[in-house]
Ligand SMILES: Nc1ncnc2c1ncn2[C@@H]1O[C@H](COP(=O)(O)OP(=O)(O)OP(=O)(O)O)[C@@H](O)[C@H]1O
């Protein structure tokens with residue numbers, strides 16, 4: 001018997017089957033089309049297996065309140081066709097097994113804690129810097145949900161004094177995602193991030209913003225491990241700059257070795273690499289089975 005996993009992204013879906021040790025047996029990837037077309041691929045793929053449970057890490061916003069009438073729905077997404085889509089209900093129609101459902105970044109945080117860079121900790125965060133910026137959190141052993149679910153990519157940050165860029169967030173302009181996501185880099189500098197590797201000032205500014213956000217997350221949530229991934233983090237020069245800036249911003253206030261001395265072990269790339277999301281969905285399936 002296997003576990004099923006779905007990493008549902010705004011541009012692509014990854015489906016996989018795997019076991020309780022996080023081993024992936026088979027995986028498929030297809031572009032995110034209409035819900036009807038996309039779900040047809042999903043159902044076809046999983047129908048070939050006998051599954052014990054399925055985990056879904058989804059783009060959002062999503063409804064995670066167990067007692068809500070729209071639990072398991074994608075709610076107000078700008079991707080019109082997916083707005084108010086009953087994701088869990090549609091899966092349950094085809095597969096009568098426990099279904100775990102959470103945000104893509106909460107799933108990734110869970111996967112990293114189960115099998116990756118955050119093994120053994122009780123509190124950690126997983127940040128992705130890609131088309132958007134999203135952050136998942138495990139606090140004292142539990143995935144953090146609350147009113148809706150955290151949207152830490154949209155926090156407000158202090159603008160660099162020489163930065164006049166308006167930002168790209170349609171809601172806030174110059175929030176973190178508006179200033180530091182992949183599309184923000186492309187709009188600000190006129191080229192994709194991958195083509196700006198040798199432009200020092202691009203990554204200095206990127207680290208300036210990401211470090212502020214991380215310092216805030218550390219001050220608010222007190223994570224024992226900070227994991228940061230996503231397409232933009234493929235720039236290898238970025239992580240050391242972020243680590244240094246976080247130390248400078250906190251300025252000795254948090255007297256913990258993790259920050260004062262071992263920051264390169266504290267703010268880290270995903271241990272599961274590009275598999276954090278899909279392994280996280282597998283971990284959500286495992287968690288659903290245990291409940
Ligand atoms: N090597 C790189 N250096 C800098 N930026 C990059 C690099 N590779 C990808 N990016 C940027 O990362 C963004 C894509 O992020 P990512 O690959 O994490 O996809 P994603 O946001 O997870 O997609 P989805 O919407 O499907 O979840 C793009 O804006 C792209 O320009």
Ligand SMILES: [Zn+2]
Pocket residue numbers: 153154169170171172173175176177178
């Ligand atoms: Zn925003």
